[in-house]
Amino acid sequence: MIEEKENIQFELTHELIEQVEMLVANSDDKALKLLLNDFHYADVAEILDELDLEDSIYVIKLLDSETTSDILTELDDDTREKVLENLSAKEIAEEVEELDTDDAADIIAELPEERQAEVISRIEDDEHRDEITELLTYDDDTAGSLMAKELVKVYETWTVAGCLRRIRGQAKEVTRVHSIYVVDKEEKLIGRLSLKDLIVAKSEQKIADIAKENVDFVNVADDVEDVAKVMAKYDLEAIPVVDNLQTLLGRITIDDIVDVLKEEADKDYQLAAGITQDVEADDSIIELTRARLPWLFLGLVGGVGAFLIMEGFQNTFEKYAVLFFFTPLIAAMAGNVGVQSSAIIVQGLANDDVKGSINSRLIKEMLLAALNGTILALFLFLFVWATKGEFYTALAISVSLIAVIIVAGLIGTFVPLFLDKRGIDPAIATGPFITTSNDIFGILIYFWIAKLILNI
Numbered sequence: 001m002i003e004e005k006e007n008i009q010f011e012l013t014h015e016l017i018e019q020v021e022m023l024v025a026n027s028d029d030k031a032l033k034l035l036l037n038d039f040h041y042a043d044v045a046e047i048l049d050e051l052d053l054e055d056s057i058y059v060i061k062l063l064d065s066e067t068t069s070d071i072l073t074e075l076d077d078d079t080r081e082k083v084l085e086n087l088s089a090k091e092i093a094e095e096v097e098e099l100d101t102d103d104a105a106d107i108i109a110e111l112p113e114e115r116q117a118e119v120i121s122r123i124e125d126d127e128h129r130d131e132i133t134e135l136l137t138y139d140d141d142t143a144g145s146l147m148a149k150e151l152v153k154v155y156e157t158w159t160v161a162g163c164l165r166r167i168r169g170q171a172k173e174v175t176r177v178h179s180i181y182v183v184d185k186e187e188k189l190i191g192r193l194s195l196k197d198l199i200v201a202k203s204e205q206k207i208a209d210i211a212k213e214n215v216d217f218v219n220v221a222d223d224v225e226d227v228a229k230v231m232a233k234y235d236l237e238a239i240p241v242v243d244n245l246q247t248l249l250g251r252i253t254i255d256d257i258v259d260v261l262k263e264e265a266d267k268d269y270q271l272a273a274g275i276t277q278d279v280e281a282d283d284s285i286i287e288l289t290r291a292r293l294p295w296l297f298l299g300l301v302g303g304v305g306a307f308l309i310m311e312g313f314q315n316t317f318e319k320y321a322v323l324f325f326f327t328p329l330i331a332a333m334a335g336n337v338g339v340q341s342s343a344i345i346v347q348g349l350a351n352d353d354v355k356g357s358i359n360s361r362l363i364k365e366m367l368l369a370a371l372n373g374t375i376l377a378l379f380l381f382l383f384v385w386a387t388k389g390e391f392y393t394a395l396a397i398s399v400s401l402i403a404v405i406i407v408a409g410l411i412g413t414f415v416p417l418f419l420d421k422r423g424i425d426p427a428i429a430t431g432p433f434i435t436t437s438n439d440i441f442g443i444l445i446y447f448w449i450a451k452l453i454l455n456i
Helices: 014-027 029-036 040-048 053-062 065-074 077-085 089-096 099-110 112-121 126-135 160-171 195-201 224-233 254-272 287-311 314-319 328-348 358-390 391-421 426-430 433-453
Strands: 150-153 180-183 189-193 236-240 248-253
Touching: 014 029, 014 040, 014 053, 029 053, 029 112, 040 065, 040 077, 040 099, 053 077, 053 089, 053 433, 065 077, 065 089, 065 099, 089 099, 089 112, 099 112, 099 126, 112 126, 112 160, 150 160, 160 195, 180 248, 189 236, 224 236, 224 254, 287 328, 287 433, 328 358, 328 433, 358 391, 391 426, 391 433
Parallel strands: 150 180
Antiparallel strands: 180 189, 236 248
């Protein structure tokens, strides 16, 4: 009877960190191994991220490479960089030999070029070394940079019985078998099999007779975002990668795509917040300043622009001072509507939900903004008229609000569509760029219409 192991729910606590630190300080290797063996490698990585660098390195060198190789992939980027700096080329080579080729290539790619060559030369498995070297040649953000060379492939001429014998050896190198890929004698991808297809087939049947020809695949040069869209659309756990000649090169699994989606979401969120570089909360003040300052400067320029516009309407303020007090409301509504419109378009572009021409989108947004603006303007008109008793002032402010909302909606729709057409990340349009531009246009439209209606 197999003894059931208790499922330990991991929780990173101050007490746990202190316990690990104490065991390291006392060099109690046996107790430390016993403690960490109860946790998943991702949990151990979380622990190491909280330790001093020396303690983290001590743990890495204590545990066997089969365990620590997986831990390295889960470490925080900064922690992993520091750990790798303190490991020898031979020690790093021992780690990457335990990893799948895609993870191994990712680890090596983080090293300086001279160390990359030294680590690669220390890898004893020739095939593993050659495959990692190949993966390092592909450009970042392409399918080739994400794929792993480990997969199970069979030839169309094999019988089912012969295939089962041969794939046992291949499967040992693959963490999880999602699909079996069928190739011809020239290594070109021609189909796929599931394990179920193979198991239920008759032993003497040819693989070509039971293979499914409608296999989804991506090209090695495809953008990773396009790969993510294909896998999400067809709900795939893995997808094969081919070259221009349809030669099977590797496969991409869903865990890599999840990482891509997370990175893209983080980048888009930072762009929307007005941060131009990939930074984290623990980065230095200089790095954070470089990331934030450009958009803050844009906001400053926008504020100066708004000041100059308001200064040009100084005579309007002197006669109708009430207009001044509604300026923040107009600017806020312009910024909010612009961000709403751009956020919807950016999300639609990311999900391939934006169809039709730019003109049709602008017309739809104009009608939507006009409806929303009219409803809000009616409420504002009644409020100003009731509190100030000035019909034309209330009318000027309300009509301005409608115009400002329409213009803000059009800008929020047009800018991300225009950026996307130019190959620029449209997420930039959901941040300070839209808010600042709409503030300026909003104030200008507000005072121009007010001056026109009030005949100032």
